[in-house]
Amino acid sequence: MTMSSTQTSAFQAAAGFSPANSNTLWTGIAMGILLLWGVWVLLSIYRGWATRNLDRSA
Numbered sequence: 001m002t003m004s005s006t007q008t009s010a011f012q013a014a015a016g017f018s019p020a021n022s023n024t025l026w027t028g029i030a031m032g033i034l035l036l037w038g039v040w041v042l043l044s045i046y047r048g049w050a051t052r053n054l055d056r057s058a
C-alpha cells in the first residue's frame with residue numbers, strides 16, 4: 001500500500017526525512033545486523049576448528 005501525497009508530506013514534515021530515506025535506514029540496519037551475525041558464526045566455527053572442539057556427531 002502506497003502513501004498518498006498528503007501522508008508523504010505529513011511524514012516528511014514530522015520526521016524531517018522522506019519515507020524512502022527511512023526505508024534505506026531500516027534496510028541498512030537489518031543488513032548490518034545480518035553481517036555481524038555472519039561474522040560471529042564464522043568466527044565461532046573457526047575457533048572450534050582451530051582448537052579441535054568441533055562436534056563430530058553433527
